[in-house]
Amino acid sequence: GQNIDQPTEMTATEGAIVQINCTYQTSGFNGLFWYQQHAGEAPTFLSYNVLDGLEEKGRFSSFLSRSKGYSYLLLKELQMKDSASYLCAVMDSNYQLIWGAGTKLIIKP
Amino acid sequence: DTEVTQTPKHLVMGMTNKKSLKCEQHMGHRAMYWYKQKAKKPPELMFVYSYEKLSINESVPSRFSPECPNSSLLNLHLHALQPEDSALYLCASSPGTGDVQPQHFGDGTRLSIL
Numbered sequence: 001g002q003n004i005d006q007p008t009e010m011t012a013t014e015g016a017i018v019q020i021n022c023t024y025q026t027s028g029f030n031g032l033f034w035y036q037q038h039a040g041e042a043p044t045f046l047s048y049n050v051l052d053g054l055e056e057k058g059r060f061s062s063f064l065s066r067s068k069g070y071s072y073l074l075l076k077e078l079q080m081k082d083s084a085s086y087l088c089a090v091m092d093s094n095y096q097l098i099w100g101a102g103t104k105l106i107i108k109p
Numbered sequence: 110d111t112e113v114t115q116t117p118k119h120l121v122m123g124m125t126n127k128k129s130l131k132c133e134q135h136m137g138h139r140a141m142y143w144y145k146q147k148a149k150k151p152p153e154l155m156f157v158y159s160y161e162k163l164s165i166n167e168s169v170p171s172r173f174s175p176e177c178p179n180s181s182l183l184n185l186h187l188h189a190l191q192p193e194d195s196a197l198y199l200c201a202s203s204p205g206t207g208d209v210q211p212q213h214f215g216d217g218t219r220l221s222i223l
Contacts, residue, residue, distance in 0.1 A: 091209060095209070096154065101150070102149075
């Protein structure tokens with residue numbers, strides 16, 4: 001079966017660093033994508049990994065280990081506007097996105 | 110600003126009405142998608158178009174009818190919807206269905222069925 005796990009909710013402090021983990025078991029793997037979604041809005045693409053390792057994009061980085069079926073999204077220098085849901089999605093062997101349930105991130109001052 | 114434009118942003122309709130959702134992209138993408146998203150849930154794939162042809166229909170009820178008039182436009186025709194169809198409807202596009210590239214989403218249409 002297809003399974004993607006992420007924590008339901010996380011809390012972090014403004015200015016700090018937070019790591020959101022994602023583990024997956026899917027029928028094939030072509031890549032892993034991270035999206036940010038503010039309440040009532042559309043998902044916004046953040047980062048993706050095809051090969052193992054770290055991809056850095058400004059304050060956001062994403063890491064992938066295919067052998068472990070594991071990825072994380074790292075957010076640095078947290079800002080209040082980073083309060084949102086973060087969705088992990090795996091592109092399977094049919095090039096379709098399999099979505100995790102999302103992690104709600106709450107930033108406190 | 111999103112490069113995928115959806116209209117209308119909000120739609121309220123009765124169960125006997127017929128309406129259409131529209132989506133437009135000018136990024137030269139050849140794959141376009143319709144998703145349905147309920148509150149606090151991830152997007153749920155409905156349809157995929159590749160080079161203007163329907164390539165995937167995820168067993169969506171016939172009261173939802175997609176149409177792709179050209180490579181930049183995607184419509185979703187709605188008829189005789191049920192209250193449980195109330196949701197955020199998202200359009201997305203990507204360079205191609207066989208490419209490992211991100212999908213880019215429009216702002217969505219929030220649909221309420223009375």
